[in-house]
Amino acid sequence: MYTVVITGATKGIGRSLSIAYASQCVQLVLIARDEQLLKALSEECRVKGAKAQYYLLDLSNTEEAIRASSEIAEEYDVDLLISNAGITGIADEGEVEPWTQIESILSLNCTGAIAITHSILIDMQNREAGHVAYISSIAAYHGMPLTPAYCASKSAIKAYAEAIRGGLASKSVMITLVTPGFVETDMSDQFPSKKPFMVSSDEAARIIKKGLDRKKRIISFPLTLTIGMKCLVFLPAFVSDLILSKLKY
Numbered sequence: 001m002y003t004v005v006i007t008g009a010t011k012g013i014g015r016s017l018s019i020a021y022a023s024q025c026v027q028l029v030l031i032a033r034d035e036q037l038l039k040a041l042s043e044e045c046r047v048k049g050a051k052a053q054y055y056l057l058d059l060s061n062t063e064e065a066i067r068a069s070s071e072i073a074e075e076y077d078v079d080l081l082i083s084n085a086g087i088t089g090i091a092d093e094g095e096v097e098p099w100t101q102i103e104s105i106l107s108l109n110c111t112g113a114i115a116i117t118h119s120i121l122i123d124m125q126n127r128e129a130g131h132v133a134y135i136s137s138i139a140a141y142h143g144m145p146l147t148p149a150y151c152a153s154k155s156a157i158k159a160y161a162e163a164i165r166g167g168l169a170s171k172s173v174m175i176t177l178v179t180p181g182f183v184e185t186d187m188s189d190q191f192p193s194k195k196p197f198m199v200s201s202d203e204a205a206r207i208i209k210k211g212l213d214r215k216k217r218i219i220s221f222p223l224t225l226t227i228g229m230k231c232l233v234f235l236p237a238f239v240s241d242l243i244l245s246k247l248k249y
């Protein structure tokens with residue numbers, strides 16, 4: 001059995017990834033907060049031949065996330081963990097985001113996303129096997145005025161994945177950083193500006209799974225947006241600020 005753990009499994013990219021991985025010889029552990037959706041998704045995955053368990057968890061509660069990581073590591077030899085759950089929040093123009101918004105984004109997208117991998121990574125290190133993918137965003141490459149806390153959280157995850165990748169490689173544990181552009185989901189519905197090169201969540205899952213199957217260190221798509229965001233870093237700050245303000249990002 002190939003064991004795959006997916007957080008944020010009930011909707012969007014996580015749901016499409018769960019369906020994409022559901023097949024015979026796969027044991028899925030699906031994590032999210034909505035029990036009805038988790039039950040229905042587990043059943044859908046079983047119909048496709050997979051074994052599917054679900055785990056009800058609010059990842060923004062760090063203690064619960066740490067406990068869950070340790071329980072899952074004890075129960076399963078995890079082959080692949082996809083730390084995908086995330087939320088966003090928009091800042092009103094010229095306003096600082098409310099603290100409650102900043103705190104919930106950072107506690108889920110940053111602390112929770114790392115906490116759920118913690119004991120599972122230690123177990124993988126001891127077994128000298130396993131693969132963890134962190135779903136960041138192209139927003140990690142340069143901050144955007146519309147989503148400051150979100151960009152900060154995605155930047156943190158990117159830095160964490162890049163930082164642990166080298167050390168864990170010597171223990172045969174693979175780390176993949178995923179930085180998608182716009183994907184059609186409830187999250188991107190909240191983004192009020194243009195969403196060029198947007199792909200469906202099924203297409204995003206197909207690209208991510210293909211990259212993970214090939215054990216890629218970085219999966220970034222679409223190429224044009226990735227290059228654009230990376231270029232912002234090399235421009236003088238007043239030019240990149242101007243470009244982002246013209247694009248209403």
Ligand SMILES: NC(=O)c1ccc[n+]([C@@H]2O[C@H](COP(=O)([O-])OP(=O)(O)OC[C@H]3O[C@@H](n4cnc5c(N)ncnc54)[C@H](OP(=O)(O)O)[C@@H]3O)[C@@H](O)[C@H]2O)c1
Nearest residue numbers: 008010011012013032033034058059086137182183185187
């Ligand atoms: N959509 C995009 O354009 C885009 C682009 C780049 C990167 N991403 C990243 O891709 C990932 C998935 O995004 P998406 O667009 O698929 O989002 P989505 O459709 O809004 O789904 C978010 C998932 O996260 C779960 N979740 C939310 N809060 C949670 C919490 N406190 N504890 C546990 N699970 C929680 C939700 O399930 P429950 O409500 O059942 O808990 C849901 O399954 C995120 O990390 C996002 O930053 C998205």
